[in-house]
Amino acid sequence: MTEVLVSQLAHVQIFSPRPAETVEWFRNVLGLEQSGQEGQSAYLRGWAEWFQHSVEITEGPEPGLGHIGWRAQGPGDPDTVARNLPEGQWSDGGFGYGKTYRFRGPGGHLNELFWEVERYQAPPELATDQPDRPQALKPRGIAARYIDHVTIGTDDLARDVNFYKDALKLRHTASIEAEPGFKVFATLTSHVTHEMGLVPDFSGIRGRVNHLAFGLDQRADVHTAAQVLMGHDTPIEFGPGIHGIDEITYLYAREPGGMRIEINAGGWRNYMPDWEAPNWTPAQGGTNIYRTHGMPDSMMESFPRTQEAAEQMHATGMFT
Numbered sequence: 001m002t003e004v005l006v007s008q009l010a011h012v013q014i015f016s017p018r019p020a021e022t023v024e025w026f027r028n029v030l031g032l033e034q035s036g037q038e039g040q041s042a043y044l045r046g047w048a049e050w051f052q053h054s055v056e057i058t059e060g061p062e063p064g065l066g067h068i069g070w071r072a073q074g075p076g077d078p079d080t081v082a083r084n085l086p087e088g089q090w091s092d093g094g095f096g097y098g099k100t101y102r103f104r105g106p107g108g109h110l111n112e113l114f115w116e117v118e119r120y121q122a123p124p125e126l127a128t129d130q131p132d133r134p135q136a137l138k139p140r141g142i143a144a145r146y147i148d149h150v151t152i153g154t155d156d157l158a159r160d161v162n163f164y165k166d167a168l169k170l171r172h173t174a175s176i177e178a179e180p181g182f183k184v185f186a187t188l189t190s191h192v193t194h195e196m197g198l199v200p201d202f203s204g205i206r207g208r209v210n211h212l213a214f215g216l217d218q219r220a221d222v223h224t225a226a227q228v229l230m231g232h233d234t235p236i237e238f239g240p241g242i243h244g245i246d247e248i249t250y251l252y253a254r255e256p257g258g259m260r261i262e263i264n265a266g267g268w269r270n271y272m273p274d275w276e277a278p279n280w281t282p283a284q285g286g287t288n289i290y291r292t293h294g295m296p297d298s299m300m301e302s303f304p305r306t307q308e309a310a311e312q313m314h315a316t317g318m319f320t
């Protein structure tokens, strides 16, 4: 019997030292809809997303990762994970989702797996008669459609890949090896393109995040998004271009709180359960399919940047 435990990446909680500006940027530049505000957190979603939120923005000392929320494939799946990883904890859930099993990956990242979700109900001004859509399309800014993936930093990439393959039954789709046996990038998924990326992180700070990605329909939309960023004075860090891995058209920028946000489209459809993740060499164009240039060094910066901020997050229960 094959076992599938995750149906999709549902939401990611991030921290911002400038939460009001971050929320404003997510609304007006990235074009998400705000669906709620509770305490120190704002909840937002892309216009085509059926759940109550795909990103939670919480005030914190620096940009960073709170938790990664996965929706299970079925109602019993969180129990399966709880049996396999007894060191985690049950919680009542959060904004728009129910009982959840929370556990840390070996790199210190907090994950949640839950089944119960509340569907988004559009207010009258966003109502639509299109049955496949949760709301009408009334685009603002980049008008990101949905969350795509989260990329985390870890001091042992192969260990974390194996953990998520075992714990959540994600499929490992590709790696880049700088030297034989030394991975500098890897991708994992529950469906056809990657939902989790991993980059090396030897800072000694556990549980860091490199970026959060949102998807658009067309590759050309990513080029328009680059111009929207310029129009809003958001500096572009890298792109637009096409990654060789997954063949995704990418664009990276940093929101006002400092978190790197990727905007992407395209990608090939890897349905194969018996796919063996290839080890790309850097020269094969995993990062840039055209093999014309490398990534700027700034792209390897993960968050939070300092141990001090990580400790503050830790002390307030926000972080590892």
Ligand SMILES: [Fe+2]
Binding pocket: 149, 151, 197, 211, 213, 262
């Ligand atoms: Fe990415």
